[in-house]
Amino acid sequence: MHAECTLGSSASFPSGxxxxxxxxxxVGETYSHECxxxxxxxxxxDIREIASRAKVSTATVSRTINRVPTVDPQLAKRVWKVVDExxxxxxxxxxxxxxxxxxxxxxxxxxxxxxxFPEIVQTFENLAVQNNxxxxxxxxxxxxxxMELSVRRMIERRVDGVAILTFGMEDSLIEHLHFRKVPLxxxxxxxNLPRVSNICINYKNGIRQAVQxxxxxxxxxxxxxxxxxxxxxxxxxxxxxxxxxxxxxxDPALIVVGDHTVEGGIRALVEIAGKRNRPTAVxxxxxxxxxxxMGEAYQRDLEIPRHLSVVGFDDIRLAQFxxxxxxxxxxxxxELAKIAFDALMNEVERDExxxxxxxxxxxxxxxLRQSTALAPQRATTRHSKS
Amino acid sequence: MHAECTLGSSASFPSGxxxxxxxxxxVGETYSHECxxxxxxxxxxDIREIASRAKVSTATVSRTINRVPTVDPQLAKRVWKVVDExxxxxxxxxxxxxxxxxxxxxxxxxxxxxxxFPEIVQTFENLAVQNNxxxxxxxxxxxxxxMELSVRRMIERRVDGVAILTFGMEDSLIEHLHFRKVPLxxxxxxxNLPRVSNICINYKNGIRQAVQxxxxxxxxxxxxxxxxxxxxxxxxxxxxxxxxxxxxxxDPALIVVGDHTVEGGIRALVEIAGKRNRPTAVxxxxxxxxxxxMGEAYQRDLEIPRHLSVVGFDDIRLAQFxxxxxxxxxxxxxELAKIAFDALMNEVERDExxxxxxxxxxxxxxxLRQSTALAPQRATTRHSKS
DNA sequence: ATGAAAGCGCTAACAG
DNA sequence: CTGTTAGCGCTTTCAT
Numbered sequence: 001m002h003a004e005c006t007l008g009s010s011a012s013f014p015s016g017x018x019x020x021x022x023x024x025x026x027v028g029e030t031y032s033h034e035c036x037x038x039x040x041x042x043x044x045x046d047i048r049e050i051a052s053r054a055k056v057s058t059a060t061v062s063r064t065i066n067r068v069p070t071v072d073p074q075l076a077k078r079v080w081k082v083v084d085e086x087x088x089x090x091x092x093x094x095x096x097x098x099x100x101x102x103x104x105x106x107x108x109x110x111x112x113x114x115x116x117f118p119e120i121v122q123t124f125e126n127l128a129v130q131n132n133x134x135x136x137x138x139x140x141x142x143x144x145x146x147m148e149l150s151v152r153r154m155i156e157r158r159v160d161g162v163a164i165l166t167f168g169m170e171d172s173l174i175e176h177l178h179f180r181k182v183p184l185x186x187x188x189x190x191x192n193l194p195r196v197s198n199i200c201i202n203y204k205n206g207i208r209q210a211v212q213x214x215x216x217x218x219x220x221x222x223x224x225x226x227x228x229x230x231x232x233x234x235x236x237x238x239x240x241x242x243x244x245x246x247x248x249x250x251d252p253a254l255i256v257v258g259d260h261t262v263e264g265g266i267r268a269l270v271e272i273a274g275k276r277n278r279p280t281a282v283x284x285x286x287x288x289x290x291x292x293x294m295g296e297a298y299q300r301d302l303e304i305p306r307h308l309s310v311v312g313f314d315d316i317r318l319a320q321f322x323x324x325x326x327x328x329x330x331x332x333x334x335e336l337a338k339i340a341f342d343a344l345m346n347e348v349e350r351d352e353x354x355x356x357x358x359x360x361x362x363x364x365x366x367x368l369r370q371s372t373a374l375a376p377q378r379a380t381t382r383h384s385k386s
Numbered sequence: 387m388h389a390e391c392t393l394g395s396s397a398s399f400p401s402g403x404x405x406x407x408x409x410x411x412x413v414g415e416t417y418s419h420e421c422x423x424x425x426x427x428x429x430x431x432d433i434r435e436i437a438s439r440a441k442v443s444t445a446t447v448s449r450t451i452n453r454v455p456t457v458d459p460q461l462a463k464r465v466w467k468v469v470d471e472x473x474x475x476x477x478x479x480x481x482x483x484x485x486x487x488x489x490x491x492x493x494x495x496x497x498x499x500x501x502x503f504p505e506i507v508q509t510f511e512n513l514a515v516q517n518n519x520x521x522x523x524x525x526x527x528x529x530x531x532x533m534e535l536s537v538r539r540m541i542e543r544r545v546d547g548v549a550i551l552t553f554g555m556e557d558s559l560i561e562h563l564h565f566r567k568v569p570l571x572x573x574x575x576x577x578n579l580p581r582v583s584n585i586c587i588n589y590k591n592g593i594r595q596a597v598q599x600x601x602x603x604x605x606x607x608x609x610x611x612x613x614x615x616x617x618x619x620x621x622x623x624x625x626x627x628x629x630x631x632x633x634x635x636x637d638p639a640l641i642v643v644g645d646h647t648v649e650g651g652i653r654a655l656v657e658i659a660g661k662r663n664r665p666t667a668v669x670x671x672x673x674x675x676x677x678x679x680m681g682e683a684y685q686r687d688l689e690i691p692r693h694l695s696v697v698g699f700d701d702i703r704l705a706q707f708x709x710x711x712x713x714x715x716x717x718x719x720x721e722l723a724k725i726a727f728d729a730l731m732n733e734v735e736r737d738e739x740x741x742x743x744x745x746x747x748x749x750x751x752x753x754l755r756q757s758t759a760l761a762p763q764r765a766t767t768r769h770s771k772s
Numbered sequence: 773a774t775g776a777a778a779g780c781g782c783t784a785a786c787a788g
Numbered sequence: 789c790t791g792t793t794a795g796c797g798c799t800t801t802c803a804t
Contacts (some may be wrong), residue, residue, distance in 0.1 A: 046781055057791045063782060087562065092484045092542045094781035098796045102479060112508040114499070122498040125525055129535055134543060137523055139511055149515055157520060167800060176473070206465045262707055284539060291707050298709045317499060321648055321677050323684045323709045432797055443775045448799055456773060480797035513781045 045088045054082040065090060096158070104134045105344055106154040106162035108147075108169070112139045114314040115288070116333065120165065123337035131345065133160075140166045151176055161185070161344035167231050183347035185340045188233050194353040197343035199336065199360045201233065204240040204365030206329035207283070210311045211244035213327075213366055214281045219309060219375040221253035223279035225268040225289050229261040234260065237285045237313060253279040259290050265292020272308075273300060280308060280375045287312035287319050290326055294371070305373035315367055324370035331364045416631070417644065421704020431474045440468045451476060482544070490520045491547035491730055492540040494533075496556070498525045501674070501702040506551065509723035517731065519546075526552045537562055547730035553617050569733030571726045574619050580739040583729035585722065585746045587619065590626040592715035592750030593669070596697045597630035599713075599752055600667045605695060605761040607639035609665035611654040611675050613646040620646065623671045623699060639665040644675050658694075659686060666694060666761045673698035673705050676712055680757070691759035701753055710756035717750045 017297060051058040056075055062070050064079040096102045107124055109117045121137060128135045136159055138150040140182070147166070151173045154162050161183035164174075174191065177184055183195045184274040190198025214222050224241045227234025238255070245252055256271050258264035265284065271294065272279055284290040290312035297304050304310055311321055312328035339360050346358070398584040403437045441524040442461050448455045450465040468474070482488045483752035495503045507523060514521045522545055524536035533552070547569040547650055560577065563570055567737045576584025581588025600608050610627045616635050624641070629767075631638055642657050644650035651670065655678065660666055670676040676698030683690050690696055690710060698705055725746045732744070 030542060045784095058782080059784080059791060059793095060789090063790090066783085072789065075790085087565070089538065089541045091483075091544060091781050093479060093488060093544050094796090095783080096479045096796090097477075097483050097781080097798090100796075112511065113504045115504075115704075118499045118501075118504050120523060121523070121781045122527075125498065125523065126527075129524075129532070129539075131394060134539065137507070137511065137519060138515075139508060141508075141512075146515070152475065153515075153520065155475045158477060158479050179473070294709060295707055316780080318501075318599070320534055325681070369396060432800095434797080444798080445775060445777095445800080446773090450776090452799085458773065477797055480780090481799080482780090483782090483797080484799045486780075736785085 005255050008349075017340045027198075045086045046091070047088075050082050050086065050088050053086070054078045060149060067198070080089040083352070093127075100158075101160055101348075102134075102158045103132060104157060104159045105341070106136045106138065106150075106159040108150050108154075108162060108164050108166050109137070110166040111141055112137070113242050116314055117165070117317055119317060119333035120337040120340075123334040124163070124341055127174065127285040127338065127341040131341075133321060138170075144170065147173055155180060158351075160348050163340040163344060167233060180360075181353075183344055185343040185347075187336070187340075188236070188359055192357040194355060194357075195347055197340075197347065197358045197360060198345070199339050199362055201236070202361065202363045203233070203236045204243065204312070204358070205293060206331070206366055207237060207240040208244040208247070209366035210283055210313075210329050211241065211250075212248065213368070213372065214283070214311065215250065216375045217250055217281075217309065217372060219281040220250060221257065221280045221281070222250065222253055223272050225256045225258040225265065225282060225284045225293065227258060227285040227289075229257060231260075234285055241283060246369065260286045260288055262288050262292035262295070265289035266293075266296040269293045269296040269300075269302075272313070273302060275295075280310065281311070281372070283311045283313075285313055286330055287314045287326065290328065290371075291318075291322060294322060294326070305371050307376060309372040311366075311372060313364075319367075321368065322371070327369045327372045328367055329364050330367045331362070335362060387759050392767065395519070405657045412465050427567045431472045432477070433474075434613070436472065437470050438463065439472070440464045452528065470679075474758070478490070484542075487546055488520075488544045489518060490545045491542060491727070492522045492524065492536075492543075492545040494536050494540075494548060494550050494552050495523070495525050496552040497527055501704055502700055503551070503671070505703060505719035505725040506726075510549070510727055513535075513724065513727040514725050514735040517727075526555075530556065532761060535561055540568070541566060542649075546734050549730060551726070553619060567739075569727040569730055571733075573621070573722070573726075576743055578743045580741060580743075581733055581748060582742075583726075583733065583744045585725050585748055587622075587717060589619070589622045590629065592699070592752055593623060593626040594630040595752035596669055596713075596715050597627065597632065597672070599758065600669070600695060600697065601634055601636065603667075603695065603758060603760045605665075605667040606636060607663065607665040607667070608636065609658050609668045610638055610639040611644040611651065611668060611679065613644060613671040614642060617646075620671055620729045627669060628659075642669060646672045646674055648678035648681070651675035651680075652682040652703040653678075654683040655679045655686075655688075659683075661749045667697070667758070669695065669699075671699055673700045673702045673712065673714055676714065676757075677704075677708060680708060680712070691731045691757050693762060694759070695758040697752075697758060699750075705753075706755065708757070713755045713758045714753055715750050717748070721748060 047061050048059045051061045056079060060071060060075055064076045105128065112133050124135055136154065136157055138153060140147045140150055140306050147169060159182065162177055163185045165187060180191055181195060185197040187199045188201060190196050224238065226238045242252060254272060254275060256268040258268050265288065272282060282293055284293060293310055294304055298307055302308055312326045315328045315330035319328045339362060343360060433444045433447050437447045442465060446457060446461055450462045510521055522540065522543055524539060524572050526533045526536055533555060545568065547573045548563055553572060564579055571583040573585045574587060576582050577754065610624065612624045626648060628638060640658060640661060642654040644654050658668060668679055670679060676696050679696055680690055683694055688694055698712045701714045701716035705714045725748060729746060
């Protein structure tokens with residue numbers, strides 16, 4: 001009946017708890033000599049309670065639970081039985097304290113509500129579950145006080161590593177973490193230090209594909225809506241755009257400075273729409289911008305893709321549900337999350353830290369959907385979507 | 387120079403760390419008699435290190451840091467100075483162990499990538515920061531194994547409370563938490579037990595508004611796309627729809643069983659579009675469904691709102707960025723998160739648990755945007771959006 | 773007001 | 789192979 005183990009790979013719950021829950025008082029009634037402070041101790045069970053009930057030492061309970069192979073199967077069975085019956089769960093706070101490892105990874109994002117992140121958090125969490133880790137999620141909401149707090153919280157909770165997916169973290173904060181020898185992983189901006197991993201995104205590949213796709217659709221007046229200029233990843237995208245245009249002998253029709261928000265996209269479209277000899281295609285530095293562009297185009301009866309082709313960047317989940325579905329450069333969030341998580345795991349398991357940064361590469365690729373079409377002919381035939 | 391305090395309400399970082407970081411070795415060099423194990427101890431500072439440097443006892447350091455008012459200002463200043471210089475951060479793992487309170491709230495959601503949740507997580511995190519809490523986020527991804535794991539993780543980490551925002555949690559898991567006296571908060575489905583809070587959503591109000599809005603636009607053939615039938619909150623929405631229709635003497639034109647996903651919305655539109663005497667308006671049980679409906683309508687050249695009015699439910703952030711912006715019933719996610727967080731805080735701070743459940747109420751309201759319009763006239767004048 | 777010391781629940785030496 | 793015991797870093801009596 002109680003043959004199943006409560007802990008370890010089998011994730012099943014103890015079958016005994018319901019009985020206990022149903023009214024069976026078990027604290028203090030058969031308390032052994034080891035209980036010198038019954039009243040003050042946890043109202044529930046601890047390792048000593050298990051030990052005394054299974055008539056073994058706490059060390060044996062610990063070993064059993066941690067699957068140390070040298071424990072006598074007989075004893076182990078007795079221990080598991082009690083663990084199972086009492087629904088005992090080891091206190092990971094105590095475990096962390098003694099082991100010095102919290103089994104928690106910090107994940108710092110700029111804003112959880114930014115659709116770029118949920119997919120990342122989800123993948124991170126999946127990996128955490130698989131590896132018996134927890135994730136401590138904090139968002140900086142672009143506020144330097146909040147960034148400080150994020151870092152402080154990570155340090156106080158003694159996380160085993162931090163993925164910094166917020167763009168624009170002050171160096172002093174990074175030093176705080178690095179000083180405490182916490183493994184760190186960054187996107188694009190990782191400093192060359194031990195215990196630091198850096199994920200290098202190949203922006204050029206996807207953006208070149210986007211530009212060439214537009215050119216193939218006979219667009220020649222192609223605009224770009226950039227991200228915030230202080231953001232390294234945004235600059236890289238812009239540069240990739242300019243280079244890709246130059247490669248095929250095209251001049252950017254217009255470069256609007258955006259800010260990676262929907263509102264920025266709206267403003268950008270206003271500017272684009274107002275331009276004489278209006279661009280026929282826009283490449284946006286991220287999908288939120290593209291969403292803003294599309295929304296404002298709709299308000300102005302500018303049809304997409306008939307009058308204007310739009311390409312995004314990131315491929316957030318929503319991109320495919322836009323109307324029309326958004327053609328965009330995919331920067332796979334699950335892949336990014338996996339690389340980040342693995343980088344942290346590698347660092348945690350490494351005995352001797354490396355001399356410097358570890359680099360990881362990630363590619364980007366165009367995903368074709370329905371927000372791009374042949375460039376409108378100048379006052380001759382009209383190309384509608386059907 | 388080091389006048390600022392490192393800890394407490396002032397969130398500023400110690401100014402001394404950079405110097406230390408820049409090469410000043412401080413472990414072991416002035417280690418006092420209290421250091422009996424320098425090599426094995428934390429490579430960084432702990433409370434004893436602070437104590438010995440400030441020439442006070444660890445108790446005094448602890449009291450200072452915790453702002454116990456009885457400490458001598460002279461001593462306190464000395465302590466703060468050292469804390470500041472060394473960039474000491476108390477180890478909250480140890481704190482949790484001794485205090486028995488982890489200052490972590492669990493947050494169980496069904497899927498982080500479901501756009502309904504990010505806003506909730508963000509608000510929860512904001513409140514957590516304000517109250518010196520951490521959040522332990524887990525997602526069940528509709529998998530019972532993962533649900534078990536979620537609960538197990540919460541218990542092992544000794545969370546101080548759990549907000550269960552996943553719909554359809556098995557009773558046995560809830561018992562596990564409740565058995566360990568963990569405060570719990572639910573939406574709609576909270577059992578009547580001590581330390582349980584329940585947030586009752588008034589679905590009817592918003593849905594009635596939606597129905598009356600459509601009726602006022604002269605829609606008479608109104609369809610409803612439901613959520614998964616096993617979901618209590620989805621059933622409540624459906625019932626609210628039926629009642630609201632009945633109130634004004636209308637029969638539902640069609641009720642399609644959906645599943646709260648975009649794909650379900652797509653299927654629903656296929657069914658709606660294929661019906662002879664097609665409904666002119668659809669009310670969807672959530673926004674994801676509405677997005678699916680709109681997407682598929684686009685694919686079929688069914689214009690929204692000209693040919694079909696669409697209303698969603700939830701008012702996820704994206705709703706306003708859809709094309710056209712989606713008219714929807716708002717169920718404020720920030721408000722929900724705040725109620726949930728406060729409920730947990732109230733429970734944690736309560737000395738004696740109440741006899742039974744605590745109830746909280748939350749309303750819903752229609753938000754008008756552009757996905758609804760006058761019902762198309764039967765083969766007479768056409769109402770276009772301009 | 774301050775310090776010494778006893779633990780919080782667990783793990784890991786070290787003995788047996 | 790098992791048990792005893794000394795802590796992990798902190799808070800909190802209990803004396804002083």
